Amino acid sequence: CQQPLSILVSDYEDLASYHKNFNLKKVVLKPLDSSGSRGFQAFQNIHEISHKDFSYTKSFSKSKDIIIEEEISRSKNHISELSVEALFYQDNFKIINIVDRVFAGDVKKLSDLQFLDSMNLGDGVEVGHINPTFLPQVIISKIENIYKKIFANLVHHENLVTLKLDIMINDQEEPIVIEMTPRTSGGWDSCYSNIVTGGNLLKNLLNYIMDIYSATETFSKTLSYDKIKKRLFVLGVPEDNSSNCIGRKF
Numbered sequence: 001c002q003q004p005l006s007i008l009v010s011d012y013e014d015l016a017s018y019h020k021n022f023n024l025k026k027v028v029l030k031p032l033d034s035s036g037s038r039g040f041q042a043f044q045n046i047h048e049i050s051h052k053d054f055s056y057t058k059s060f061s062k063s064k065d066i067i068i069e070e071e072i073s074r075s076k077n078h079i080s081e082l083s084v085e086a087l088f089y090q091d092n093f094k095i096i097n098i099v100d101r102v103f104a105g106d107v108k109k110l111s112d113l114q115f116l117d118s119m120n121l122g123d124g125v126e127v128g129h130i131n132p133t134f135l136p137q138v139i140i141s142k143i144e145n146i147y148k149k150i151f152a153n154l155v156h157h158e159n160l161v162t163l164k165l166d167i168m169i170n171d172q173e174e175p176i177v178i179e180m181t182p183r184t185s186g187g188w189d190s191c192y193s194n195i196v197t198g199g200n201l202l203k204n205l206l207n208y209i210m211d212i213y214s215a216t217e218t219f220s221k222t223l224s225y226d227k228i229k230k231r232l233f234v235l236g237v238p239e240d241n242s243s244n245c246i247g248r249k250f
Contacts, residue, residue, distance in 0.1 A: 003176060004072055008067055009065070024044075025071070026042065027069060028042045028069050029041045029053065029067070031067075033061055035186075037122070037245045039058075040244065041057055042071060049068075073170055073171040074168070074170065076171060078173070079109065080170075081167070081168050082165075082166070082168075082169070082175075083165075083166055085165075093148070095147070095226075097131065097189055098140065100131075101126055102126065103123070103124070104127060113128070113235075119238070120240060120241050124243070125238050125242050127236055128234050129188065129189065129193065129234050130232070131189060133225075146167075151163075160218055164180070164182075165177050165180055166178050166180075184202065188234050192234065193234055197231065197232050198223070200221070204218045237249050
């Protein structure tokens with residue numbers, strides 16, 4: 001599946017150089033180095049972006065660089081954004097966490113969350129997550145193939161590696177990587193819901209870095225997502241008219 005067009009820009013005047021690249025496609029602006037969906041904005045096309053819009057997103061970037069990206073059309077059948085974590089060791093890997101991240105645009109897919117529809121939330125506001133995912137195996141197999149391709153290009157095959165992918169499922173039911181990070185999840189995916197459902201990723205990684213477990217023991221003892229028999233939903237309720245994920249009540 002073709003990745004969406006994504007370009008790094010520093011100044012508003014740079015946008016004019018890319019009008020032909022994006023044409024009339026829907027686009028999003030996001031800071032290069034922020035979190036919590038701060039500064040995230042969506043537009044019908046690149047021509048709609050004003051200097052004020054650009055400056056707003058740029059204000060959340062420490063480097064003062066921002067990304068303009070072709071918007072991905074979300075899956076109509078599934079929660080469309082995922083956080084996925086995997087362990088890799090000696091040419092073997094397993095998915096440890098695969099979490100449905102529920103954003104404002106997904107609440108119509110879950111009848112119990114439709115009360116959030118009246119809150120006028122921004123597109124980048126996450127209202128909860130489900131661990132593990134409800135995705136069908138056919139899509140999970142595609143995600144596993146993405147990991148295989150990434151891990152095949154890692155240099156240090158003898159090292160234990162943990163890799164987190166943020167993935168969007170598009171309207172063709174294809175997974176697209178939107179962020180790749182060589183660490184565990186910084187949110188409640190690892191730090192809460194994986195533990196509550198019986199997972200042991202963080203515990204085993206801590207044992208590994210303290211030389212209590214070898215790399216082999218860490219890999220073998222860490223449960224893959226399909227071995228976990230509980231499912232958990234975390235609800236994060238934002239304030240009305242929230243434009244980002246800051247200040248939610250869990």
